[in-house]
Amino acid sequence: MTHQPVATSDKLDAAVLKVAGVVVLGAIMSILDVTVVSVALPTFQSEFDASYARVAWTMTGYTLALATVIPLSGWAADRFGTKRLYMVALALFTIGSALCATADTIGQLIGYRVLQGLGGGMLMPLGMTIMTRAAGPNRIGRLMAVLGIPMLLGPIGGPILGGWLIDVASWHWIFLINLPIGAVALVYAQLALPKDNPQPSESFDFLGMLMLSPGLALFLYGVSTLPETGTFADPEVWVPVLIGAALVVGFVLYSFKPRHPLLDLRLFTNRNLTVATVALFVFIIAFMGAGMLFPSYFLQIRGESTLAAGLLIAPQGIGAMLTMPVAGMLADRVPVGRTVPFALALIALGFFTFTQIDPHTSYWLLCGSLFVMGLGMGGTMMPIMTSALKTLHADQVARGSTLVNIIQQIGGSVGAAVMSVILTNELNDARPIPGVTDPHGNPVTEAGLAIAAAQQPQLTQQFPVDQSLIERGLDFAASSFATTFWVGFALVLATFIPIAFLPRRREPSRLHGDQPAEQMKAPLGIH
Structure with missing residues (x-):
């Protein structure tokens, strides 16, 4: 496929920022949608009279669709062109969002979420490919930092937005909000993205x-x-x-x-790509797992509302916004192996606080620790991804982006599952209350009653219980969270091992090494 000429100026000109704007819009829709829906699961339970395990498939089905379509995106980008494929993905995601809002049964909602996932799964790898080609070898770090903003802020903005929409409107609006964004993104993509000029590509690897x-x-x-x-x-x-x-x-x-x-594993002969993907995988397991538990602690132990829990973890996003632009500029000038370890040290410092939590830990301490973690996250994830893609040839970028996104998807799923299992098993070890069972006949534990009382204070009025029992249950539940955070903390420390092998010397970028020099000096064409 013929790629558009790319400027090698260090400055981010208006043409390149227009391309970045399209990609960020798509990333915001795709990533926010995952976390917005997570806060709506209790609402789905009551609206559709379904079990938690059933409504959880509104997230699982979306994730499985992502995993299915991501491997196809590299081949499809080479075969059909990134612009038209990106617009198809936007359309699929937007149509899926509209259908989700019309669902009358939980089965319909799950099916429509799968359709959403088929579009959402292509948005991120295609967006990374488009931005990597547009940036040129000297600006990839800064543009990847732009793409990293929705990736880091999604888990923070999602609960806030989802909680607010459900409170002031209805669950339908967590999907309807994607319609105007999708429409704007489609028009924006048509105007701003470089014109495709696909050429006959290799045959599709059906096997x-x-x-x-x-x-x-x-x-x-x-x-x-x-x-x-x-x-x-x-x-x-x-x-x-x-x-x-x-x-x-x-x-x-x-x-x-x-x-x-279908997936070019030969790219792992590139040392930078291999080291960066291993570091990214371990980091994502810790980050995604912990990202799920932070709001759960505020909801279940401290009894905060969904909106309040989202606001309490917002300092993490503020910290990331402050350091991410700086990290992007540094990634273009300084080898990431010299900057990422310091950013990861900030994450470890902030994370350690959560291994010491109890039911009364100061919010100032917790929010301050989240802010410090955010500072570190802004200087960690996107520089690692920049290192993974920067030394690839232009014709390898689509396949490299696909590899990186699959690593992220698997790491995120594994992290969420591992942390959930550890926390659940810890809570299940709580002391049962003699003679007390739930509506299904299962024994109620002190921790389970304490969590229920924290979320619904009226329970202690309807069913008077010893306050010391509630306190003891909360202490045990908070200790269970702390134990789980120790696992996340250990994984953060383990990330230092692959990060030690990231490049510490500046290497020439190969992103456009297969293009004639006179093309590389031409400005990016916008159609």
Whole structure:
């Protein structure tokens, strides 16, 4: 495929920022949608009279659709062109959002969420490809920092936005809000993105698709079921995990045989890409898992509303916004191996506070720690991704973006599942209250009653209980969160190992090394 000429100026001119604006709009829709829906699960339970396990599939189905379509995006971008494929992905996501708002049953909502995921799964890898090609070798860090803003702020803005929309309107609006954004993004993409000029591409790897996409979907299905079952021994967990893992391993062995595999694992011969993806994988497990638990602590232990919990974790986003632009500029001038360790140290410093939490930990201390973590996150994730893609040739960028996004998706799913299982198992060890059972006949624990009382204070008025029992239950529940945070803290420390191998010397970028010099000096064309 013929790529658009790219400027090599260090400055971010208006033309390149227009391209970045399109990608950020798509990323905001895709990432916010995941976290906005997470706060609506209790509402779905009451609206559709469904169990939590059933409504959780509104998130699991979306995730599985992402995992299925991401491997196809690299080949499709080369075959059809990034602009038209990106616009198709935007349209699919927007149509899926409109359909979600019309759902009358939980089954319909899950089906429409899968359609959303098919579009959302292509938005991020295609957006990274478009921005990497537009930036040129000297500006990739700064533009990746722009893309990183919705990636880091999504888990923070989502609960705030979702809680507010459900409070002032209805659950339908968490999907309807995507319609005007999607319409603007489609028009913006048509005007701002460079014109496609696709050429005959390699044949599609059907055999690879039959192994990789179902393999990833089955593996992530099993992992996503783990929090519900609480044990890997349940056949609903280990059967799909093992089958999915076998298919993925089969694909890995097979992928070195065809000339043009669905997922080009030969890119891992690039040392920077390999080191960066390993570091990213370990970091995402810790970040995504902890990101889920922070609001849960405020909701379940401190009894805050969804909106208040979202506001309490906002300092993390503020910190990230402050350092991300600086980290982007540094990534273009200084080897990431010299800056990322300091940013990761800030994350570890802030994270340590949460290993010491109790039911009365100062909000000033917690919010200050989240702010420090945000400062570190702004200087960690996007520089690592920049390192992964910066030394690739232009014709490898689409495939490299696909690899990085699959690593993120798997890491996020594994992190959420691992943290959920640890926390659930810890809470299940709480002392049961003699003679007290829930409507299903299961024994009620002190921690379970304390969490319910924190979220619904009227319970203690309807069913008077000893206040010391509530306090003891809250102490145990907070200790369970602290124990789980110790696991996340250990994973943050483990990330220092691959980060130690990130490049510490400046290396020439290969992003456009396959283009004639006279083309590289031409400005980016906007159509």
